[in-house]
Amino acid sequence: MSVERLREALLDGDQNRAVLEAKRLVDGGAPGETIVTEAIEKVMEQLGAKCTVEQFNLLEIMLVGRAVTAVMKGLFPEGAPCATVKGAVVLASLEGDVHDLGKNIVKTVLTAKGIGVIDCGKDCSLDKLIEAAKRDNARFICISGLITSVVPQVRRVKGLCLARGLGQIRVVAGGAALKQSTAQSLNVDYVAENAFDGARYIEEIVEASL
Amino acid sequence: MNGVERILAAMSLDATDRAPVIAQVFGHAAVVAGVPLGRYVQDGATLARCQLEALERYGYDAVFALMDATVETEAMGSVLDYRTNSYPTVKSYALESERGTDDLILPDPKRDGRMPEILKAAQILREKVKDSTLVVGCVLGPLTLVVQLLGAESALYLAIDDPEKFASLLDLAADAVIGFGEAQMVAGTHLPMVFDPSASEDFVPHQFFREMEAPRLKRVFEAFRKAGACGNWLHIAGPVEHILPLYGEIGVNIANFDYCVAPVRAREALPQLCLEGNIKSLDFVDSSPGAIAAQSGQLMDFFEDRGGFILSSGCEIPPESRPENVVAMVSSTVGRRPVRCRG
Numbered sequence: 001m002s003v004e005r006l007r008e009a010l011l012d013g014d015q016n017r018a019v020l021e022a023k024r025l026v027d028g029g030a031p032g033e034t035i036v037t038e039a040i041e042k043v044m045e046q047l048g049a050k051c052t053v054e055q056f057n058l059l060e061i062m063l064v065g066r067a068v069t070a071v072m073k074g075l076f077p078e079g080a081p082c083a084t085v086k087g088a089v090v091l092a093s094l095e096g097d098v099h100d101l102g103k104n105i106v107k108t109v110l111t112a113k114g115i116g117v118i119d120c121g122k123d124c125s126l127d128k129l130i131e132a133a134k135r136d137n138a139r140f141i142c143i144s145g146l147i148t149s150v151v152p153q154v155r156r157v158k159g160l161c162l163a164r165g166l167g168q169i170r171v172v173a174g175g176a177a178l179k180q181s182t183a184q185s186l187n188v189d190y191v192a193e194n195a196f197d198g199a200r201y202i203e204e205i206v207e208a209s210l
Numbered sequence: 211m212n213g214v215e216r217i218l219a220a221m222s223l224d225a226t227d228r229a230p231v232i233a234q235v236f237g238h239a240a241v242v243a244g245v246p247l248g249r250y251v252q253d254g255a256t257l258a259r260c261q262l263e264a265l266e267r268y269g270y271d272a273v274f275a276l277m278d279a280t281v282e283t284e285a286m287g288s289v290l291d292y293r294t295n296s297y298p299t300v301k302s303y304a305l306e307s308e309r310g311t312d313d314l315i316l317p318d319p320k321r322d323g324r325m326p327e328i329l330k331a332a333q334i335l336r337e338k339v340k341d342s343t344l345v346v347g348c349v350l351g352p353l354t355l356v357v358q359l360l361g362a363e364s365a366l367y368l369a370i371d372d373p374e375k376f377a378s379l380l381d382l383a384a385d386a387v388i389g390f391g392e393a394q395m396v397a398g399t400h401l402p403m404v405f406d407p408s409a410s411e412d413f414v415p416h417q418f419f420r421e422m423e424a425p426r427l428k429r430v431f432e433a434f435r436k437a438g439a440c441g442n443w444l445h446i447a448g449p450v451e452h453i454l455p456l457y458g459e460i461g462v463n464i465a466n467f468d469y470c471v472a473p474v475r476a477r478e479a480l481p482q483l484c485l486e487g488n489i490k491s492l493d494f495v496d497s498s499p500g501a502i503a504a505q506s507g508q509l510m511d512f513f514e515d516r517g518g519f520i521l522s523s524g525c526e527i528p529p530e531s532r533p534e535n536v537v538a539m540v541s542s543t544v545g546r547r548p549v550r551c552r553g
Contacts, residue, residue, distance in 0.1 A: 013370075057415055062366055098291075098299040101362040123299070148492050148528040149296055176412060176448060180469070180492040 003030075003039040006071075010043040013063025015070040022071045032075040036114060040068055044112040048196035058105075061195070065108035072111065087206040090138040092120035092129050093175075094150045102175045103144040106195045110142075113199055115206065126153055130160050133169055140202055141171045143188075145178040154178060155187045170205065174198050213271030213343040214400065214440075221441045221463045221484045223518035226549045229510045231521040232272045232344075232486065233536050237297060237529035239264040247529060248294045251277040254330030261331070262338055267533070270540050271520075272344035275332035275399055277324060279407075282350050282386060283358035285323030286314060296529075304359045311379050314359070316386050319393035329397040336398025344401075346443070347394030351406025352383040352426040353414070359383070362408070369422070377422065384426040388433040401439040404430060407525075410448030419453045424460055431461035443486075447525040454479035468524035473512050485513070486520040489539065494523060494531035499538035506542035517549045 006021035025035055047064055050057075089110055093103050100122040107117050118136045120129055133141055141161070143154055154173055161169050173183075174192035183191045192198030211219070216230040239260040240250035250257055254275075261273045278297040284290050287304035305311065319325040328347070335345045350358065356379050357365045369376040391402035408414070409423050431442040441463035446453070449470050457465050457480060465483050467476040469490035476485050489505050506521055513519035521543060527536060 058413055059366055059370065059415060059418070062363070063370060066367070096293070096296045096299070099362070104363065147297075148495065149530065151492070151495065152530075177492070180490055181496070185496060 003035065003042075006035070006039045007043050010039065010064055010067050010071070011046065013060065013067055015063075015067040018067040019070050019074055022074055026075070035071075035075060036112075040071065040112045041114065043068070044109060048109070048200070061105055065105060065112075068112050069108055087140065087202065088116045088118065088136050088138045089140040089142055089202060090118045090120060090129060090133045090136065091142045091144070092124035093122040093144050093146070094129070094153045095123055095125050096153075097145055097147050097150050098122045099146040099175075100144075102146065102195070103142075106142055106144060106174070106198060109195045109199045110202065113203055115199070115202060126156060126160060129157070130164055130166070133161070133166060134164055138166075138169055139206070141169055142198060142202075143171070143173045143175075143178070145173065145175040148177045148180075150177065151181065151186065158187050170202075172198050172201060212341070214341050216271055217344050217464075217520065218440060220518055220520055220549075223482065223484065223516065225517065228546055229513075229519060229521050229543045229549055230271045231540050231543045233268060233270045233539060234274075234523050234526045235261075235264050235268070235270075235536065236274055236276050236278075236526055238527050238531050238536070241529045242267065242533055246294050247296055248292050248298075251298060252292070252324060252327065254327035254332075255334060257327070257331040258334035258338070261335060265339070265343060268536055268540050272346050273335050273339060274346050274348065274403075275328055275335055275394065275397075276346070276348040276403075276405075277328060279350060279354070279405065280358060281324050281328060282317065282355050282390060285317035285319075285325050285390075286359060286386065288359065300358065300361075303361050303364075305364075306361065311375065311382070314379075314382060316382070316389060319390050325390060325393070329393055332394050332397040332399045341400075345399045347391065347397075347399035347402035348405050349387045349391045349394070349402045349430075350383075351404050351409055351423065351444075351446075352380045352387060352430070353423045354406045354408040355383040355387060356380055357408045362413075365408075366414075369418070380422060380426050384430055387430055391430070391434055391439075392437045395434070395437050395439060401441055401443055402434060403443040403445050405445045407445075407447050409446050409453070410450055411452060412448040416452035420456060424453075424456050428460045435461065441484075445525075451475055451479065458483060464520065466522070466524070470524075473509060477513070477516070481516075482518075484518045484520065486522045488524040489522070491523050491525045491528055494527045494535045494539075497535060499532075499534045502535045502538040503542045506539050510543070510546060514547075514549060519549075 009018040110117050171188040172190045173188045190201050211227045216226050219226045220230050237247050240247050243260040289302045290298040291301040292298045394402045443464040444462045445466040447468045467487040
């Protein structure tokens with residue numbers, strides 16, 4: 001089984017071609033899990049290596065992300081479990097922030113790396129966020145913020161986790177507004193420069209605990 | 211010199227009695243006046259009163275007839291969610307679902323959405339400050355307006371999947387922006403600032419800006435100049451290093467630059483253009499007056515030998531900012547040597 005053509009289609013951001021290539025592999029007997037690890041994860045690694053702080057091309061990431069999402073939907077239709085899920089991340093944009101582009105990119109990157117994501121959406125209250133983290137036994141909470149007015153909410157997340165007996169959860173912040181600040185100032189564990197940086201931080205911790 | 215004279219001189223890289231200073235105070239004016247932000251962004255008279263009180267309190271060189279970034283999209287059919295103490299957000303986009311671009315019509319600034327309230331604010335502000343303080347209006351850049359009509363993801367995918375349709379939407383957005391900006395000047399603004407955060411390199415590659423947005427911005431600025439704008443101000447927050455060199459040919463007279471752009475890079479890219487920036491917005495919330503004053507001093511020192519610099523924040527001073535930090539920035543311009551040199 002050669003996944004090369006699928007990788008090329010994904011890197012090219014061509015979702016139609018990527019879906020066709022994935023179907024060809026499935027029809028040829030390739031397990032979905034192998035397609036994820038050999039094609040999707042490798043492509044995201046390549047993209048991540050390219051996307052340094054200086055060379056961050058949002059359009060390219062979005063196109064690859066759209067193709068990855070389409071392939072994943074084909075491999076694991078809603079309800080079907082993805083065998084590679086490791087860890088659990090609760091992700092949201094907080095109350096008052098309706099920008100979800102950055103959040104959606106983080107979701108795509110993490111999902112493609114085989115990390116389970118519970119997406120609490122945009123304009124999400126802290127109660128809903130913490131409740132989801134408790135319910136789904138999350139190891140990480142990721143907050144994407146484009147406007148500075150969410151900063152006071154971000155600062156409360158760790159304290160609310162502690163109060164609910166969830167002190168082991170690591171909190172990661174990112175996005176144009178939040179990356180102006182430091183982890184200490186935001187009272188979080190890590191401030192990510194971009195989606196790949198955040199995913200790397202999470203992946204390192206997940207891998208270390210396996 | 212008064213505020214208008216100071217800013218006009220800075221635009222020409224001429225001498226000024228002190229560095230001009232513009233605090234990008236929008237919703238913060240409501241907070242310090244004790245007015246709910248939700249009312250400030252819906253009532254032009256309230257906005258004008260808060261802006262004038264903030265001007266009295268801080269003493270900077272410009273006031274803003276500016277509500278938020280959703281005025282145009284609301285006037286063109288988007289539905290907003292208004293809140294008491296924060297800016298409104300888009301609940302449903304004008305071009306969401308199956309609605310086609312052909313259904314979009316140009317807004318009438320005298321009638322649609324909150325545009326008439328902006329015009330009212332502009333009129334009151336100009337009547338009060340006349341030509342002593344710069345009265346600044348605001349329009350979105352065409353790309354940012356398209357993003358506000360479609361949503362960010364949909365807009366970018368449309369740009370890739372159907373570039374012709376995207377281009378025609380950008381043209382329509384440019385027409386809407388021109389009409390709104392011209393109405394603001396008739397109402398009393400000295401110039402409408404073009405606020406275009408979606409044009410930053412965080413969002414689109416610089417080649418995309420050059421091919422798609424720059425020609426529309428040029429058309430917008432030409433129209434504003436013809437309509438009597440005393441200058442053209444382009445405000446793109448975030449990283450802009452690769453697009454800064456294009457500002458001159460677009461017709462920009464005041465170039466905003468954010469905290470993530472080093473002053474030396476901005477100066478190299480635009481040696482003959484007035485620059486405005488670049489203290490980090492969040493510092494007005496988190497930092498101390500001493501630190502703000504120190505940053506302000508460094509910026510003024512750096513530009514002292516060429517002039518053409520307006521001390522400011524890189525983007526909006528957040529509503530919840532500490533007033534003493536705004537005071538620190540404005541006060542730092544007082545008592546310094548006049549800016550003498552021409553670049």
